[in-house]
Amino acid sequence: MRTAIAIGVGLVLLGPAYGQTQQSDDDVLAAAESAFRQGVENKPRLLVARKHFSVAVDAYRELHRRGYRSAALYRNLGNAGVLADRWPEAIWAFHVGLRLDPNDSVMQEHLAFARGKVLYPLAGQGRPEADAWPAWLRRPPLLGVFCMLVAVYVLACVAVTASFLWRTTALLVLTGLTGLTLGALSIAWWHVSSLAEIDRQTPLVVLIENADFYRGNGASYPRHPILAQLPRGLEVRQLHRRGSWLQVRLTTGETGWVHRDQALVVLP
């Protein structure tokens, strides 16, 4: 009898919580889209709109937490983040989205817009580095470059063999062209793979709030002599992680520690 009562009480207590965790992924997505729509509809009412956009941000982040990855998800999350005045999260979302779809020009523009809100130090520390990749050139994914490299390599082998067999001018020209293409693709491969390696070894970190910049992994350490506090939205590189602290490096070379809760890591 006592056992039955205990089970009954347990069910009553755990029931709502169980029901909450059972909210399906589709429901979360629907809630996010609904909140975003309501935010747009309430444009004249600034605070109400922000609240809806903020709900959308939370819902999209919940989908991210559940392991869903798509460029559209992060673009929506970033848009909602900007409109909810949570633009540091928007910077993070656009970065993750651009990892999935590096050629999304809209997302690139939105990232630039959100970056414009960062209050960089007067001496310019931590400003993002200029992108070396030409804007007009599509960014191929790593696997795509590898496939192209292999295809051109095969073509070059065939061209060399054919030139050896028949020795015609056209074939020699084709061999030269494939060799040049192979060289260009090798450079592209080197560039893309070195960027991927940098991202793997020192992942990008976006500060979601103004973060105290310490010399060590703890608040008892002195603050950085030049930059006592880092502005929200600043993009830095993670060097090490120790407990709840991240050792980060700014683009201009300054190194220090920030608390993990104040940062979002752009995982490759």
Add this chain to the structure above:
Amino acid sequence: MARFWLNSQQVVRFTPTLPLSTGGEWRKRLVLPFLSLFLALVFTFPALAQAPKIDPRTDPNRPTDYSYIVGRYDIKVSAEPTDVEVERHIVVRVEIFGEGPKTDEPRGKDLRLFPEAWDKGESPDFYPPVLLEESVDRPKKTWTFLYRLTPKHVGVESIHGIRLVYYDPSVPDDNKFLREPVDQIKITVKPRPDAPPPITIDIDAVPNSFRSTLPVMLTRPAAPFELTWVYWLIALIMPPISCVIAADVYCRMAPDAMRDAALYRMEAAERAIAKLRAGECVWHVVCAYLHERFGFSVVDPAPSEIHAFLKRAGFSLEACAEARSLFHTCDAIRFTHGKSPESIKLADDAVRLIQTLEADACAQR
């Protein structure tokens, strides 16, 4: 410390041994050196008088902080404000007084007033100084330069290390590069006040593209593709190997004339042995073999000619002798109308000769 003791017997006495006997010899001996010295002075004096003028700009001994100024100058430096926050700017006013050739007057781009590490951005205390303004007041012979200096941290207490290095040709000393140091200027660097309140975005100022969403497909990412060394190895090795195999197959399927000829030569031995086994005339078969295989073109050759040909081609002496012997026998049979008792084993000898020639390294070339 080592000490050396010399006794009186070890002391070497220097005794002049000049011939002092006659005054005339003395004069003769002294005239020549003095005359030489006099002539040397006479000829080198104009050259010394016209010694090349030193250009301080290209002088290899010029100091690295030489400011490319020639003449007599003085320097005065002041800073405003001297009480600043970290990373706020201080304006350093540098006044240079003096005169010199107009071509080597003070110029902002040439001045090396600050320590080299500051200009390179390697100073722990200051960011690289920036020249804001330069002006000249010729009646007063004063050049004024305004620099922006930015302290990096609160530990900076003074501006020191500024100096003017110029070239004064009127200085009698060998080193005409003069250094005019400047007294240090005390400054106070305070920490900056807290960061300003966080910036907020005005929703109305956000572009409309932010207000649209894309349809989201709830897909979980596939396992990331890892490019292991196996893929690289396959990608690197497979194409050339495939091409080599394909080229070989193609050559076998569609041989060209040169390859045909080579094959024909290579198969000459097989054809000859088959004919010998079929009982054809040994002499004809072997002659045809030598022609097809090695290009022997003599019509109706004598044994010595065959011997000489094979020897010239580099075959072993045993093979050459064997061929001559075979052709001797052939001749004997030919000229006795096939009635020689050796005709029975002649075909076997010919086969053996062909095999010997094929096995010879010379035939493999």
